[in-house]
Amino acid sequence: MATGRTHRPATRSRGIPEATVARLPLYLRALTALSERSVPTVSSEELAAAAGVNSAKLRKDFSYLGSYGTRGVGYDVEYLVYQISRELGLTQDWPVVIVGIGNLGAALAGYGGFASRGFRVAALIDADPAMTGKPVAGIPVQHSDDLEKIISEDGVSIGVIATPAGVAQQVCDRLVAAGVTSILNFAPTVLSVPDGVDVRKVDLSIELQILAFHEQRKAGEEAGAESGPEAGTETGAPTAPPAARTGGSSRKGPDGDVPAVMPA
């Protein structure tokens, strides 16, 4: 998951659990598809299947928004689309700026999923003077010197950071100082922000690493047993075993009390 940090655990906002909020866009997408096919109503079971969750969870989620369904019938598609959109704040226009127009920033600039959800790319910003004025996805890139001016003039409150990791924090600081209060961070760094600012991060390599973990697990399972994730070779062995390893007293180690690989 990409998760923000500053999330006022107090107040509980209006009581909608964060996990539920994170699924609302999923439901919304499924409902939009149904709406386009002019399906009038949908049951929790059907909608849950379309959104890839189970129906009890979906009903519980919707119960936080209010009682929008009809027992024995299901949910009115159009009405739910509206309610969820409103709950998510998508009935208003959100100008966003994208900072860092490299490959990724350019891809984001051209991403159709933004505009269709009420997000308007208000500006593309890059530090490279050679980029200034060049149109990307139909929008001229502006120089980062003008960052503050752009933010305040357009009333931008959401910023997307797609810069190299090295400059992400300073870009973040400038965005926040200029009035941005929500940040979507693609740079592989931990950003620190003051209270009241939300950060969500998307880290491509982290997702792959998580997949690799499970992939390795699978490979181990089917192979039966082999003492460790990569037994024979000892590739690029640990550079520095810690002091503790020599004692060998009570440590459980990686494969201590449980066979590393289940023998079937």
Added chain:
Amino acid sequence: MATGRTHRPATRSRGIPEATVARLPLYLRALTALSERSVPTVSSEELAAAAGVNSAKLRKDFSYLGSYGTRGVGYDVEYLVYQISRELGLTQDWPVVIVGIGNLGAALAGYGGFASRGFRVAALIDADPAMTGKPVAGIPVQHSDDLEKIISEDGVSIGVIATPAGVAQQVCDRLVAAGVTSILNFAPTVLSVPDGVDVRKVDLSIELQILAFHEQRKAGEEAGAESGPEAGTETGAPTAPPAARTGGSSRKGPDGDVPAVMPA
């Protein structure tokens, strides 16, 4: 968060909680940075700060891997880097294919964070014949007709889908049939896969929608009270109030029992 689905809740693998696995890459990055600065040891407090988590959580996480620290001292940086890498399966080489070489696919192809973590882009695949042979990020694009051959020849087990939503499921099916067992999905669709295949998704517009939700909440808080998220205008009002609304018996509605906006 981007979360996979098929996750065998049984067997519990080797007992490392999913939440912990998701943080290991974070720790690894922080440790790598320390390693490059030749820092020999680090305390849970310091490392936690660098990774943006709290220290109790970090210690608990590490405790699932084994006792790799030294009381009164901290953790050996190099040793931890190795242990976490091994746990994540990064000590081996993971060939990946990227399917769908549009803006996003191209950006992914050139993303440096992959190679540095042991992920090797084995092939770029696109359905457009005009793309075939064209080098992207130094790698020639191959036609999707050859997908199965590429997967099996290179022993690819991880696939990245960056195609339009409409074809994502069929691409997914072909990848799985060809032997891929982990998929990172950037297409805004729910993929269904057989047991044993892991899917993680990254959805750019969902992240923004979650930010918008909190952003709206903030705007409401500072504005005092105003009856609803966007009061005056009634922009694009609900197309179809559901049957239930007329009865008006027990429904709580969106702003029923709690003021939509806290009055200070």
Added chain:
DNA sequence: GATTGTGAAGCCCTTCACAGCA
């Protein structure tokens, strides 16, 4: 009869707080 809405139970994760160890 069908399907929602929801208390209650269970599970997982986080946090606390301190014993154990270097």
Added chain:
DNA sequence: TGCTGTGAAGGGCTTCACAATC
């Protein structure tokens, strides 16, 4: 003395299962 490793407590989310409702 300082910091890790971990039992125990606490909190949030998911799942169950069924009463309420159309």
